[in-house]
Amino acid sequence: MLQLFEKAKQTPHKTAIVAGGNHYSYQTLLEKSEQISSFLLGEGQDLSQERVAFMVAPGFDYVAVQWGIWRAGGIAVPLCISYPFPSLQYVIEDTQSKFLIVGPEYESILQPYRNHSETKFIALGEMQNRKEKPLPEIGKNRGAMILYTSGTTSLPKGVLTTHANLESQISTLVKAWAWSSEDYILELLPLHHVHGIINVLCCALWSGATVEFLNPFDAKQVFEIFEGGKLNVFMAVPTIYYKLISAFESYSPERQAELKKCMESFRLMISGSAALPVSVMEKWKEISGHYLLERYGMTEIGMAVSNPYDGERRAGHIGQPLSGVELCLLDEEGKLVNPGEPGEIHIKGPSVFKEYWGKPEATQKSFTSDGWFKTGDIAVLDDGYYRILGRDSIDIIKSGGYKISALEIEEVLRKHPSIKDCGVIGIPNEEWGELVVAALVTSEKIDLEQLSTWMRERMPAYKTPRRYLVLEELPRNAMGKVTKNELKKLF
Incomplete structure (x- = not known):
């Protein structure tokens, strides 16, 4: 990520970040991140790929910490600010993080790490006024970041990307989506996820653009920021577009007209992280004048496929491979499928991750013998554009x-x-794209509201089922495996 810092030095006085009503320049960001690097290095000269977990609210401090870890030679492990303690503990301990940097809002939840023998707890406020020291040279093939993905097993897997992987992911998108220093984007996506970190934050800062933070998401505030007239790029997930449409429809015709005029002046609007229902796409076009650009990516590969910035954007399609990305569709026997036939997406290129952290078998299983990454997503090539059909699992x-x-x-x-x-x-x-639901076989009558509360104490809210169905028994096949397609019919 050396290029990210070199580029920041080219526009020192330009506003990089707007958060909490404050404006921070690229120079301020470089200075603060260097302080953090110096603090982490202590008496050492290089973190040498030590993992540094951090739980910091979205905004200037988040970016300064992330940059500080990279500049000190560490691997950044961003933690999700809405996770319950067991989920945070899993990530911290799976990565064997040497340091844990904690914003003031999260000190109580991470209190058990205050006197931990393996992980040093650092309150964000402690990282002040450390004497600057020489920063290490960082090779591009070093590990840079570990993000967690659910995968198909019961426990999440840590996806390790190198500095070279991240630079490839960012530079590819900067070119494909015509980023420039004139851009101004709103950051309201989770910052433990490739969409928020790479597509929004890193692409903007790489380009010398400005990022304004909004956390938590609030549709009314989003529209007020739109009306401020500075934004010209917007990225969100389908759920956010759905909520913005609902808010828009509650406004007076006069306010709607003002907002539409304001949104029409945007350069680019993108949807990703889940399939965008065509009805939502068409409704958004009607209210904003924008035909949303859909794209396809994963934690393991960054973005791989995109509808064009200039050219036809096709509803229900993810588009065509980005520059530098090799893509093929293979059947279950590993043979290339014919055009129009479904196959599993396989990806090759410099953006593809290095490995699943500490899981060599899972890493090996996810690649073919000749180095193609198996995404697990089934797609079809439909008149020159790829269309996702669903998961193979x-x-x-x-x-x-x-x-x-x-x-x-x-x-x-x-x-x-x-x-x-x-x-x-x-x-x-x-x-939501898909709603998480659960069928239960119980030993006694169960209070479903109490069950929801019980689940939220143990898992992030977005993973907890929204609906329950109590059955005498689950449908199973001859091998005793639950037949989930039969289960779907019951809902």
């Missing part, structure tokens, strides 16, 4: 921009004393 649910492992949720549900068995699936839903 019914155990992955795409909801609100997240990929969620049904197996992980089932494991937690089964720990409840009244639940004998369960099956978790995703059912189609216009707002």
Whole structure:
């Protein structure tokens, strides 16, 4: 990510970040991140790929910490600010993070790490006035970041990307989507996820653009920021577009007309992280004048496929491979499919991740013998544009921009004393893409509201089922495996 810092030095006085009513220049960002690097290095000269987990609210401090970790030679491990403690603990301990940087809002939840023997707890406020020291040379093939993805197993996997991977992911998008220093974007996506970190934050800062933070999401505030007239690029997930449409429809015709005029002046609007219902795409076009650009990516590969910036954007399609990305569709025997036939997307290129952290077998299984990454997504080439058909595994649910492992949720549900068995699936839903639902076999009558509360204490809210169905028994095949397609019919 050296280029990211070199580019920041070219526009020192330009506003990089707007957060909490304050404006921060690229120079301020470089200075603050250097302070953090010096603090982390202490008496050492290089973190040498030590993992540094951090839980910091979206805004200037988040970016300064992320940059500080990279500049000190560490691997950044951003933690999700809405996770319950067990989910945070899993990531911190799976990565064997040497440091844990904690913003003031999150000190209480991470209190158990205050006197931890393996992980040094650092309150954000402690990282002040450290004497600057020489920063290490960072090779591009070093590890840069670990983000967690659900995968098809019950426990999330850490995706390790190198500095070279990240530079490839960012530079590819900067070119494809015509980023420039004149751009101004709103950041309201989660910052433990490739969409928020790479597509929004890093692409903007790489280009010398300005990023304004809004957390938590609030439709009314989004529209007020739109009316401020500075924004010209907007990226969100389908769920956010759905909520913005609902808010827009509650406004007076006069306000709607003003907002439409304001949105029409934007340069680019993008949707991703989940399939965009065509109805939402068409409604957004009607209210904003923009035909949303859809694209396709994963934590493991960054963005790989996109509808064109200039040219036809086709509803229900992810577009064509980005520059430098090799893509092929293979059948179950590993043979190339004919045009118009469905196959699993396989990807090759400099943006593809290095490995699943600490999981050599999972890494090996996810690549073919000749180096193609197996995405698990089924697509078809439809008149020059790729169209996603779904997952090859019914155990992955795409909801609100997240990929969620049904197996992980089932494991937690089964720990409840009244639940004998369960099956978790995703059912189609216009707002969320898919809604997480669960069928239960119980040993006694169960209060479903209390169960929801119990689940939210153990898992992030977006993973907890929105609907439950209590059954005498789950439908199974001859091998005793739950037949989830039959389960879907019951919902």
